[in-house]
Amino acid sequence: MSDPTRRAAGPAVVPPRLDTVPQADSQRVSPVEGETVFDLRDVDVHYGSFRAVKDVGFTVVKNEITALIGPSGCGKSTLLRSLNRMNDLIPGARVGGLVSYHGKNIYDADVDPVEVRRRIGMVFQKPNPFPKSIFDNVAFGPKVHGASRTERESIVEDSLKKAALWEEVKDDLRKSALTLSGGQQQRLCIARTIAMQPDVVLMDEPCSALDPIATARIEELMVDLAKQFTIVIVTHNMQQAARVSDRTAFFSTEVNETSDIRTGVLVEFDDTQRIFSNPSDERTENYVTGRFG
Ligand SMILES: Nc1ncnc2c1ncn2[C@@H]1O[C@H](COP(=O)(O)OP(=O)(O)O)[C@@H](O)[C@H]1O
Numbered sequence: 362m363s364d365p366t367r368r369a370a371g372p373a374v375v376p377p378r379l380d381t382v383p384q385a386d387s388q389r390v391s392p393v394e395g396e397t398v399f400d401l402r403d404v405d406v407h408y409g410s411f412r413a414v415k416d417v418g419f420t421v422v423k424n425e426i427t428a429l430i431g432p433s434g435c436g437k438s439t440l441l442r443s444l445n446r447m448n449d450l451i452p453g454a455r456v457g458g459l460v461s462y463h464g465k466n467i468y469d470a471d472v473d474p475v476e477v478r479r480r481i482g483m484v485f486q487k488p489n490p491f492p493k494s495i496f497d498n499v500a501f502g503p504k505v506h507g508a509s510r511t512e513r514e515s516i517v518e519d520s521l522k523k524a525a526l527w528e529e530v531k532d533d534l535r536k537s538a539l540t541l542s543g544g545q546q547q548r549l550c551i552a553r554t555i556a557m558q559p560d561v562v563l564m565d566e567p568c569s570a571l572d573p574i575a576t577a578r579i580e581e582l583m584v585d586l587a588k589q590f591t592i593v594i595v596t597h598n599m600q601q602a603a604r605v606s607d608r609t610a611f612f613s614t615e616v617n618e619t620s621d622i623r624t625g626v627l628v629e630f631d632d633t634q635r636i637f638s639n640p641s642d643e644r645t646e647n648y649v650t651g652r653f654g
């Protein structure tokens with residue numbers, strides 16, 4: 362921890378100023394090309410006094426898919442939620458360090474968390490459509506933001522097309538979303554997220570409740586969406602990370618011998634190909650070859 366006083370003030374954490382944050386990060390092995398969307402430095406997340414993840418630093422590049430992998434409980438979801446201030450909604454959760462998004466710390470006092478979540482959308486593990494029609498699910502956010510009926514119609518069509526669901530539902534837009542299959546519901550949730558015209562889409566194990574065919578469709582869709590959006594995905598499916606992502610962050614847990622408390626750490630961040638073929642850390646190698654985890 363570079364600054365032990367950082368969290369002294371309690372829940373209203375004041376992150377370090379942009380110009381006081383140390384440069385360079387040993388976890389960043391390869392030089393990252395392309396436009397940087399997120400730059401994380403020394404990020405840690407607490408739930409009350411429990412530190413769930415510590416010292417995380419990596420970079421997310423525009424129009425790429427970045428995968429977060431690692432064993433259960435190592436802090437992947439926690440870290441993902443810190444990218445769009447979703448942890449703010451969990452009582453006792455605190456994010457320290459720097460989460461720079463297009464050069465701006467999203468935890469700065471002048472940043473509106475609602476706007477952060479609009480620009481950085483999220484898709485969850487279990488498809489969670491509203492008990493409303495297909496149309497109303499996708500139109501919900503734009504309606505709240507004041508889009509007219511005509512605008513909503515065009516947003517719904519466009520978003521469903523981008524989510525590769527349009528052809529299957531275009532004649533049934535008034536049907537309840539809950540009548541759709543699991544895979545269709547997840548694509549609907551993706552359509553609902555992109556209807557807000559986000560810049561980044563975060564996905565937390567979006568295929569874990571789906572069968573292999575529905576999973577393959579979502580994977581295809583992710584690759585397609587990355588042409589327009591920047592994607593960060595948590596997955597416990599290593600083949601999925603290897604198939605779809607450009608870069609991979611491998612997390613693990615460190616166990617404190619005396620207290621037996623586990624803290625998530627970022628072991629290695631690199632090009633996906635290298636993580637799976639020639640990782641530099643033995644822990645990564647053991648995990649990706651299935652010897653551990
Ligand atoms: N809302 C919460 N309150 C307290 N502890 C939590 C909460 N969510 C997660 N944790 C703890 O933080 C650690 C990391 O959890 P999580 O981010 O869900 O891991 P992963 O997604 O890698 O399985 C775990 O020890 C978990 O029990």
Ligand SMILES: [Mg+2]
Nearest residue numbers: 437438439595
């Ligand atoms: Mg998780």
